[in-house]
Amino acid sequence: MNQLPPLTHQFVSHFGEMGSRWGINRTVGQIYALIFVSAKPLNADDIAEALEFSRSNVSIGLKELQGWRLVKLKHLAGDRREYFEAPQDVWEIFKSLAEEKRRREVEPTLSMLRAALVETPANDADAHAQKRMQQMHELIDLSSTWFDDVARLSPETIARLMRMGSSVKTVLDMTDKLKIVRRKKEA
Amino acid sequence: MNQLPPLTHQFVSHFGEMGSRWGINRTVGQIYALIFVSAKPLNADDIAEALEFSRSNVSIGLKELQGWRLVKLKHLAGDRREYFEAPQDVWEIFKSLAEEKRRREVEPTLSMLRAALVETPANDADAHAQKRMQQMHELIDLSSTWFDDVARLSPETIARLMRMGSSVKTVLDMTDKLKIVRRKKEA
DNA sequence: CGCAATTTTCAATAATTACTGAAAATTCAG
DNA sequence: CTGAATTTTCAGTAATTATTGAAAATTGCG
CATH class of the missing domain: 1.10.10.10 (Winged helix-like DNA-binding domain superfamily/Winged helix DNA-binding domain)
Known part of the structure; x- marks a missing residue:
């Protein structure tokens, strides 16, 4: 050392x-x-x-x-x-880590939540608990699915998306407008 | 219990x-x-x-x-x-957690890396080590800055971005084309 | 194969972290 | 201010996790 x-x-x-x-x-x-x-x-x-x-x-x-x-x-x-x-490509490393973390730290919780969401609550307290679990499930599920989607993009595309930062919003807004224009043209 | x-x-x-x-x-x-x-x-x-x-x-x-x-x-x-x-809004919770994790688990490493990157390597081994640290720093810095940027968006915009999944690529490509068109018009 | 090199397992123990009850400190109603 | 209610601290102990050396298992060369 x-x-x-x-x-x-x-x-x-x-x-x-x-x-x-x-x-x-x-x-x-x-x-x-x-x-x-x-x-x-x-x-x-x-x-x-x-x-x-x-x-x-x-x-x-x-x-x-x-x-x-x-x-x-x-x-x-x-x-x-x-x-x-160690793998040379740090992106590769990042993805492996994320996948492994997901498998160990996220999936078990998603399973538990899914199981709880199909149960019938026994009383008011559990009915409320179930609502909270529903919210938690939705968030975790959405964000991990999204992560998977993004991870599947090419490193270049990801880098582009990241460099864009909060200006993604402008882009999203722009596409919304384009959609509206297109819809109007079609009409 | x-x-x-x-x-x-x-x-x-x-x-x-x-x-x-x-x-x-x-x-x-x-x-x-x-x-x-x-x-x-x-x-x-x-x-x-x-x-x-x-x-x-x-x-x-x-x-x-x-x-x-x-x-x-x-x-x-x-x-x-x-x-x-617990805060009612699960997004809020998610953001607090992420910020806190960043402060405790990421920032210290970024500091260490930044300090190492301004040093002059003493030998070949350290020169290589420094290159690797450079790569790690770049990735961590980029992804955490990006997370901050995204977190600053409205929950609706984030949800929109997430629902979009890997089709963000299409949108990015689209904006690239628009930029090219604009550049041509200007010329 | 046989056997030396190499890796893994495992039981013992060291180090760290979690948990408790009791005592100390703090808080705030009167 | 006082003192009862409440929260925090802390030293002791329990539980868990990390580390080691020695022994067992595995590997693959000759």
Whole structure:
């Protein structure tokens, strides 16, 4: 850890500290950070040595990162060991993370809500509760479906949409007007 | 907890279980769920009794939820105790959560990255690390700025944008064409 | 195959986080 | 102001999660 070059060290430490806020632990955060900034794939021993963790801890951490699809396994010619690298494209990474988060943190709740919404409330309190769940379901469902839709766009289109910022509104308004014009012409 | 009506019980239990995945604990998750579905504001004793937690635990949990701006304090006429309720508008809730997450989970990383990007890399490894950090910074910065921009739109505009899904692309393409036409006219 | 290299599992323990009851602090009606 | 009601703090303990070294399992070269 201490013989890492300064920028790498800073980055790795930060990911370790933030880990708990992000729902991963210090070890996993540091391992990911190290792999992310590394110019070449790393094997478990490289990581254990660089971060001064036990080999078994690194093994567990790598499994976790694979579960999140944040690192991919790579085999180097003439070397039996397993090497890991982070996908190069940060958009790719972002999408994997979002998908995985959705699967683990959002879907179970959507299922629960759907199940609750088809029940018949037993009393006034539950009737109200169900209304609230309905609102929550609608929001989560809409926003996650939308995310999926957007994620399916090309990176360029997404970048364009994002650079547009709040001026999307102008565009939406414009298309509304066009629709109205077209409707008038048709009439 | 067990005398809660069935739908409420199910909802509260789910939030307790999911809590750890969401970075809050079981207690906090359940308290929030209970307040969210409740038809009227609740005080700490109501909550402690309903969920069978100690009064002090409820106090800590409520502080945490206030920190996330997920519950608001309310005073009922002729009652000295503090009552809590969740904002009614789920959009509002979503935005508060996003802002708070950004402040706690994103901003610190952006700061660290910005600091790293103005440093001079000490060697090749750090030079590569810095490039990777640059990519990460760009993505995070762009997407969080964009989120801010969108959040500033009216709920109706956002809903419109979301319902549009991946067909935003068509709209973007359309505006591109309009721009080209306008440019030609001007020439 | 056989076996050395490599990875994984697991039980023990360390570290962290959650929860409680009691005591302290705060609040506000009278 | 006073003091009862209410909320917060805090030290102790319980529960959970992280980490390790050693042993077991797996892998794939020769």
